[in-house]
Amino acid sequence: MNPSFKFLLAVLIALEISFTSTWIVNLALAVIGLLLILTSRPTFKRLILLFFVPLIPASALAVAILLQSNAGIHFALVLFTRIYAYVFVGSAATLTTTVSDLVMSLEQNAHIPSKFAYGFLGAFNLLPKIVSEVNIIRAAGNMRGQALHIWSPQLYFKAILASLDWSENLAEAMTSHGFSEEAPRTYFKRIRVRWWDWLVLIGSLVLLQVALFGFHLQ
Amino acid sequence: MATIAVNHLSFSYPTEDGQKPLTLNDLSATFPSGGFSLLTGPSGSGKSTLMKIISGLYPKFSGVITAGEVRLNDTKISDIPESDRGQLVAMMFQNPNQQFAMDTVERELIFALENQQVAPDHMMARVDRALDYVEITDLRHRQLNSLSGGEKQKVALAVIIAMRADTILLDEPFASVDPVARQLLLSKLSRLQREEHKTILISDHDLEDYDQYIDHLFVLNGTGDSLTLLDQKAAQQKMAAFQRQDTSNKQLQLPTTTDQAVIAAHQLTLTAGNATLISQPAMNFFKHHITLLTGANGTGKSTLLLAISKLHQYSGSLLLNQNEVAKMHRKQLYQQVALIFQDADQQFLNVTVAEELALSLKNSQQPTYFMDRIPGFLKQLHLEQLQDHVVYTLSGGQKKKLQILEMLIMATPVELFDEPFTGLDFTSLQTVMAIMKTVAHDCQQTMVIVSHQLFGLDALVDYHVTLKNQQLQYVGGLA
Amino acid sequence: MKYSNAWHLRDIILLTLIAIFFGVIYWIVGPVYNLLTVALTPVGLGPAANDILMGIWVMAGPLSGYVFKKVGSATLGEFLGSVVEMFLGGQWGASTMISGVVQGIASELGFTFTGYKRYDWFSLNLSVLTTTIVTFGWDMIRNGYAKYNIGLLIALFVIRLISTWIFAGVLTKAIVKLLDRTHLMQTQTR
Ligand SMILES: Nc1ncnc2c1ncn2[C@@H]1O[C@H](COP(=O)(O)OP(=O)(O)OP(=O)(O)O)[C@@H](O)[C@H]1O
Ligand SMILES: Nc1ncnc2c1ncn2[C@@H]1O[C@H](COP(=O)(O)OP(=O)(O)OP(=O)(O)O)[C@@H](O)[C@H]1O
Ligand SMILES: [Mg+2]
Ligand SMILES: [Mg+2]
Numbered sequence: 001m002n003p004s005f006k007f008l009l010a011v012l013i014a015l016e017i018s019f020t021s022t023w024i025v026n027l028a029l030a031v032i033g034l035l036l037i038l039t040s041r042p043t044f045k046r047l048i049l050l051f052f053v054p055l056i057p058a059s060a061l062a063v064a065i066l067l068q069s070n071a072g073i074h075f076a077l078v079l080f081t082r083i084y085a086y087v088f089v090g091s092a093a094t095l096t097t098t099v100s101d102l103v104m105s106l107e108q109n110a111h112i113p114s115k116f117a118y119g120f121l122g123a124f125n126l127l128p129k130i131v132s133e134v135n136i137i138r139a140a141g142n143m144r145g146q147a148l149h150i151w152s153p154q155l156y157f158k159a160i161l162a163s164l165d166w167s168e169n170l171a172e173a174m175t176s177h178g179f180s181e182e183a184p185r186t187y188f189k190r191i192r193v194r195w196w197d198w199l200v201l202i203g204s205l206v207l208l209q210v211a212l213f214g215f216h217l218q
Numbered sequence: 219m220a221t222i223a224v225n226h227l228s229f230s231y232p233t234e235d236g237q238k239p240l241t242l243n244d245l246s247a248t249f250p251s252g253g254f255s256l257l258t259g260p261s262g263s264g265k266s267t268l269m270k271i272i273s274g275l276y277p278k279f280s281g282v283i284t285a286g287e288v289r290l291n292d293t294k295i296s297d298i299p300e301s302d303r304g305q306l307v308a309m310m311f312q313n314p315n316q317q318f319a320m321d322t323v324e325r326e327l328i329f330a331l332e333n334q335q336v337a338p339d340h341m342m343a344r345v346d347r348a349l350d351y352v353e354i355t356d357l358r359h360r361q362l363n364s365l366s367g368g369e370k371q372k373v374a375l376a377v378i379i380a381m382r383a384d385t386i387l388l389d390e391p392f393a394s395v396d397p398v399a400r401q402l403l404l405s406k407l408s409r410l411q412r413e414e415h416k417t418i419l420i421s422d423h424d425l426e427d428y429d430q431y432i433d434h435l436f437v438l439n440g441t442g443d444s445l446t447l448l449d450q451k452a453a454q455q456k457m458a459a460f461q462r463q464d465t466s467n468k469q470l471q472l473p474t475t476t477d478q479a480v481i482a483a484h485q486l487t488l489t490a491g492n493a494t495l496i497s498q499p500a501m502n503f504f505k506h507h508i509t510l511l512t513g514a515n516g517t518g519k520s521t522l523l524l525a526i527s528k529l530h531q532y533s534g535s536l537l538l539n540q541n542e543v544a545k546m547h548r549k550q551l552y553q554q555v556a557l558i559f560q561d562a563d564q565q566f567l568n569v570t571v572a573e574e575l576a577l578s579l580k581n582s583q584q585p586t587y588f589m590d591r592i593p594g595f596l597k598q599l600h601l602e603q604l605q606d607h608v609v610y611t612l613s614g615g616q617k618k619k620l621q622i623l624e625m626l627i628m629a630t631p632v633e634l635f636d637e638p639f640t641g642l643d644f645t646s647l648q649t650v651m652a653i654m655k656t657v658a659h660d661c662q663q664t665m666v667i668v669s670h671q672l673f674g675l676d677a678l679v680d681y682h683v684t685l686k687n688q689q690l691q692y693v694g695g696l697a
Numbered sequence: 698m699k700y701s702n703a704w705h706l707r708d709i710i711l712l713t714l715i716a717i718f719f720g721v722i723y724w725i726v727g728p729v730y731n732l733l734t735v736a737l738t739p740v741g742l743g744p745a746a747n748d749i750l751m752g753i754w755v756m757a758g759p760l761s762g763y764v765f766k767k768v769g770s771a772t773l774g775e776f777l778g779s780v781v782e783m784f785l786g787g788q789w790g791a792s793t794m795i796s797g798v799v800q801g802i803a804s805e806l807g808f809t810f811t812g813y814k815r816y817d818w819f820s821l822n823l824s825v826l827t828t829t830i831v832t833f834g835w836d837m838i839r840n841g842y843a844k845y846n847i848g849l850l851i852a853l854f855v856i857r858l859i860s861t862w863i864f865a866g867v868l869t870k871a872i873v874k875l876l877d878r879t880h881l882m883q884t885q886t887r
Contacts, residue, residue: 014791018839053788060734060743061840067741071844079841083789090783090790099784100321118329119709122319124781127717128363129315132529134721136564139529142552144567144628145581150722150753151863153871154567159722160764160872161610163714164881165563169316171707172275176311177319177326177377178304178333181706185332188341233880279707569878608879 002197003097003105009201010093014086016208022215023074025208026081033088040095050091058083099124105191115181122170133162220306220385220417222249222272224445226286229264229271231611238284241267243443245286247436249419254411256428257421258456259438260643261615265421266312268438268445269389272419273309274298290385304334308383312390312614312641313561314370318362323354323373326362327380334381348380352406364491366516367394375403379410386410388420390614393640394560396515396670397427404431423615423643424671425460459644468676468696477504480632480664481526483690485534488521495521497688498534508658508665510675510696513685519668520560522685523634527557538632553583556630560637562617563610565625571612572605574624584629584661595623598649614641622650626657635667651678672696702767712761712770716778719757724785742849744840748857752864755832758804759824759865763873764882766816771808771824775801792839796832803831804865818870825866829858 017026037050061083062076069075100121107117137158141148148155227245230238242264249255259265270276272288274295288295290306298306311317320326327345336344349355352372362370371391378386386407392400408431410416422428435453438445448456479502488496495518503509513519524530528543528551536543538555559565568574575592579585596602599619604612609620618641625633638654639647655678658665669675676696683690733746761774779797787793807824808816833854837843842850876882 010791011794015795018792018795050786053786054790056731056734056738057743057747057788060738060746063738064741064744065841065844068849069844069846071841075841075844082839085790086792087788087790090793091786093791094784094786100325115704115706116709118319119706120713120777120780123710123713123717124784125319125321125363126316126714127721127781130714130717130721133564134718134725135529136559139527139548139552139557140559140565141567142548143556143625143630144577145553146567146577147549151868153868153875155722156719156756156760156868156872157875158567159718160715160760160876161563161879161881163711163718165610166316167707167711167714168279169311169313170319170710171705172270172279172309173311173317174319174706175275175278175300176273176304176309177330178301178381179319179329179706180300180333183299183301183333184335186335186338188328188332188338569875608881610879610881 002193003102004110005197005201006093010089013089017085020212021078022212023077023081024215025211026085029085030088033092036092037095054083054087108191109193220291221251223289228285230284231281241442245445247445251417252415253433254418255434256432257436260440262613263438263440264442265438266389269387273307273387274303304381307385308378308381309387310374310391312393314367317374323360324358330377330381344380348376351379352376368399368515371395385417390421399515425457429457469694470682472692473504480505482537486536487533498690501690503666505664506662507680509681510679511668511683517685520636523636555632558625558635562621565621566609571607578624578627582627582629588627629661632664637668639671712774713777716757716774717781720778720782723753748853749860751857752860755800755828756864758801760869762808771805772801799835800832803828821866825862829861
C-alpha cells in the first residue's frame with residue numbers, strides 16, 4: 001500500500017476508535033494489525049515487546065475504571081482493547097514501511113514541500129547519534145563533577161545546543177549537496193498511488209463504519 | 219574550470235549588541251583556475267569562514283558581508299542560483315558527521331543527483347563511476363552511521379565527484395583521517411585536478427604530504443586581514459618545516475615488569491553492529507605513564523575509550539583499579555577516569571570560557587595546584603583575552619585548547635584523550651603537549667592518547683600501543 | 698530582534714532534532730513511568746503516573762514556541778516528536794500522532810492568545826494552562842477519564858497542572874535563559 005495512505009488510514013482508525021466504545025471492533029483491529037505485523041517477520045524479541053509494552057498502560061486504565069468509577073467492566077474492556085488496537089495498528093504501519101519511503105511518498109504524493117520531507121529525514125537519520133549523545137552529555141557532566149538529572153536545565157540546554165550545531169552542519173551540507181528549498185527535483189524512485197490504494201483506504205473505512213454501527217445496534 | 223576571485227572582502231558575525239567585529243577584513247586574492255591551492259593559517263584566522271563564503275553558504279546561514287565580493291568566473295557568488303551552484307562549487311566539511319541527509323551511501327549520492335535534476339536513467343551510471351573513482355564500491359549499501367570518519371570523508375568526496383562540481387573546497391578534510399586514507403584522498407584529488415581540470419582549494423594545518431601535489435600555498439594571518447600567496451621559495455620553506463621528521467627511527471621503551479596496571483582487560487571483546495572490533499586475551503595500560511594508541515580509521519580506538527568510560531558495551535572483563543567498569547557507579551567511575559572527547563563541544567557545560575574554567579576548578583581534584591597556574595596556561599594558549607567569550611563561538615582550535623585545559627584542571631587520575639591535537643596549529647600543538655606533559659607529571663596522572671598525527675609525540679609519550687587485526691599490542695617504534 | 702514566519706530547511710532540521718532529543722530523554726526516563734504505573738495500578742491510580750510525568754512529555758511544545766517564535770512552531774515541534782515516537786514503537790501506537798497534534802495545539806494556544814507578540818513568563822504560564830486543560834480534555838475522551846469520580850478527576854487535573862508548570866514552565870524558562878546567554882539563537886532570524 002502507498003505509505004502516505006497507510007499512515008493516513010492508521011491515524012483515522014485511531015481517531016475513530018478514540019470516540020467509540022466497541023471492544024469487539026478494537027479487538028478485531030488489534031488482530032488485523034497483528035497479522036499485518038507478522039507479515040513483516042519481526043524478531044521474537046520485538047514481538048514479545050509489542051505484547052508487553054501496551055500491557056502496562058492498558059491495565060492501569062482498566063483497573064482504574066474498575067476501582068475509581070462506576071462505568072463497569074464493559075468500559076474497562078473497551079479501554080484495554082483500545083490501547084492494543086492503537087499499538088498494533090500503529091506498528092502495522094511503521095514496521096512495514098521505511099521512514100525514507102514514507103518521506104518520499106509524502107513529497108511525491110501528498111506534495112508536502114521537500115524542505116519538510118528531507119529536513120525531517122536528515123534529522124531522523126541522526127537518531128542513533130542522538131541516543132548516544134544523551135548518554136555522553138550525562139557522562140560529560142559527571143566527569144566535571146556535575147550530575148545531570150531529568151530536571152537539570154543543562155541537560156536540555158546541551159541537547160538543544162547539539163541540535164543547533166548539527167542542524168547547521170546538516171543544512172549546510174544538504175545545501176552543498178545541491179538541495180534547494182524552492183528548486184524542483186527529479187525522483188530516482190517513483191512512488192505511485194494506484195487504484196487499489198484508494199480501494200483499500202475507502203474500503204477499510206467503510207467496513208469500520210459498518211462494524212461500529214452494527215455492534216452499536218446490538 | 220573556474221577562477222575564484224576574492225575582492226576586498228570583509229565579513230562579520232554580528233554580535234548581540236549590534237557590534238560588527240570584522241572576522242575577515244579587506245581580503246583579496248585569486249585562486250587560479252585549474253590549480254590545486256592550499257590555504258593555511260592559525261586557528262581562528264577565518265579559513266572556514268572564507269571557504270563558506272566562497273561556497274555560497276555564508277551569508278545565507280550566518281553573518282554578513284560588509285564589503286567586497288567573491289566572484290566565480292566573473293559571476294558574483296550571490297548571483298548564481300542555488301540550484302546551479304552544485305555544478306560549480308561543492309564543499310567537503312571538516313566534521314565527517316552530520317554531512318549526509320540520507321541513511322545509506324547509495325541513497326545519499328542519489329539524493330544529490332536528484333537535487334541537480336539529473337534524469338533518473340543517468341543516475342546509476344554516475345553513482346557507479348563516483349564510487350569506483352574513490353574505490354568505495356563495497357560501501358555502497360552501508361549505513362552512513364556505521365562508517366568510520368575516514369570512510370565518511372571518502373563518501374563525501376564521492377558525492378562531490380558524482381555532482382561533477384567544477385570547484386572543490388575542502389575545509390580540513392583530513393582532520394579525522396588516517397595517513398593511508400589521507401594519501402589516497404590526496405592522490406584522488408590530484409588526479410581530478412590533472413585529468414578533469416578541477417579547481418581545488420583545501421585548508422589544513424598539517425602541511426605534511428602536500429608538496430608533491432599543490433601549485434599554490436596561501437596564508438591567512440591570525441587576525442584575518444591579510445591573505446597572501448607565498449612565492450615558490452617561501453612556500454618550500456614553510457612546507458619543509460613540516461616534513462614529518464622521520465619518525466620511523468624514533469624508539470620508545472616497552473613496558474617493564476615493575477609497571478603497575480591501572481586498566482586491565484581480560485578476554486575483552488568489543489563489537490559495533492555486527493563487526494568485531496577488538497578481541498583481546500589480555501592487555502594492560504600502566505599507571506603514571508602516557509600511552510599513545512594508534513591504528514587505522516575504524517579499527518576501534520574511539521570505541522575502546524568509550525568502553526573504558528562505560529559509554530559502550532563490552533563483553534569479557536575490563537578492570538579499572540581492580541573494579542569492573544560495567545559494574546561501577548557512574549559517579550564513582552568518573553572520579554577515576556575522564557574522557558576528552560574528539561568533539562570539543564561535547565565537553566562543555568556552561569556558556570562562557572570563564573564559567574567553564576571556574577566549574578573545572580571548583581570540582582578539581584588538585585585545586586591548589588591549578589589555582590595559580592591557570593592564568594599562565596591561558597596566556598600560553600592565547601586564551602586569556604577570550605574569558606568572556608561564549609565557548610560555542612570559538613574557532614575549532616580555540617575550543618580544542620580550552621577543552622584540553624579544563625579537563626587537565628579536573629586532574630582525574632586516568633585521562634583518555636581522543637585525538638586531542640586535531641585542528642591545532644603548529645605552535646598551539648607544541649604548547650598543548652608541553653602543558654599535558656607537565657600536568658601529567660605533577661599530578662601523577664595516567665594518560666591514554668589516541669592520535670593520527672605523530673609529530674613531536676615522542677617527546678610526550680612513554681609507550682606506544684597499536685591496534686591492528688582486532689589486537690592491541692605494545693611496540694617500540696613510533697611510526 | 699525580528700522573527701520571520703517562514704520555515705527554512707535549517708529550522709525544520711533543528712525543530713525535529715530538538716523534538717527527537719526530548720523524546721529520547723523521555724524515553725530514557727520511560728522506565729520511571731512504567732515503575733510508577735505498576736506501583737499505582739493495584740489501587741486504581743495507574744493513570745496518575747501519566748499525569749505526574751505529563752510535564753516532561755509536553756516540554757518540547759512551549760520550548761519550540763519560545764525558541765522559534767513562529768506561528769505553528771509549538772504544534773510542529775510536538776507533532777514531529779510524536780511521529781518519531783511512533784516509529785520507535787511507543788506505548789500509544791497510532792494514537793501518538795493524534796496526541797502529538799493535540800498537545801502541540803494545546804501549548805501553541807498560550808502563544809496564540811498573546812498574538813505571538815509576547816515571549817515572556819506570562820505567555821509561558823498561559824501555555825502551561827492551555828496545555829493542561831486541552832490535554833486533559835483529550836484524556837477524558839481517549840483514556841476514559843470522563844468516567845472517574847469527580848474527586849479523582851480534580852486530583853489528576855491538579856497533579857497534571859503542577860507537573861506541566863514545573864517542566865513546561867519553570868524548567869523551560871531556565872533552559873531558555875541559558876540559551877539566550879549564548880546568543881546562538883539569533884541565527885534563527887533568517
Ligand atoms: N558563528 C560564529 N559566531 C561568531 N563568531 C564566530 C562564529 N564562527 C566563527 N567565529 C569566529 O570567527 C573567527 C574565525 O573562525 P573560523 O572558524 O573561520 O577560523 P579557522 O581559521 O577556520 O580556525 P580553525 O583553524 O581553528 O578551524 C574566530 O575568531 C571565531 O571565534
Ligand atoms: N552498526 C555498525 N555496523 C557495522 N559496523 C559498525 C557499526 N557501527 C560502527 N561500526 C564500525 O565500527 C568502527 C568504529 O570505529 P571507531 O570509531 O572506534 O574507530 P576509530 O579507530 O576511533 O577510527 P577513527 O580513527 O576514524 O576515529 C568503524 O569501523 C565502523 O565502521
Ligand atoms: Mg576551521
Ligand atoms: Mg576515533
